Amino acid sequence: MQRLSSVLTRVRAETKSAKDPQTIFREFLAHLAGAQRKPAARRAAPKPPRKRAAKRAK
Secondary structure, eight states: OHHHHHHHHHHHHHHHHSOOHHHHHHHHHHHHHHHHHSOOOOOOOOOOOOOOOOOOOO
16 A cells, blocks of 8 residues: 555656646747758759660670
């Protein structure tokens, strides 16, 4: 019984100290806004396929 009581006490302490969901959502939106401000990394242009050398007739 004592073990159950100690576990419940820890769980209650964790939920009380948890952040407000609205605050977490605002932080998430701030991170998204910051990610949009950064320029996207440029990808290298794809190289055209190499042409094969024509085989010589014998």
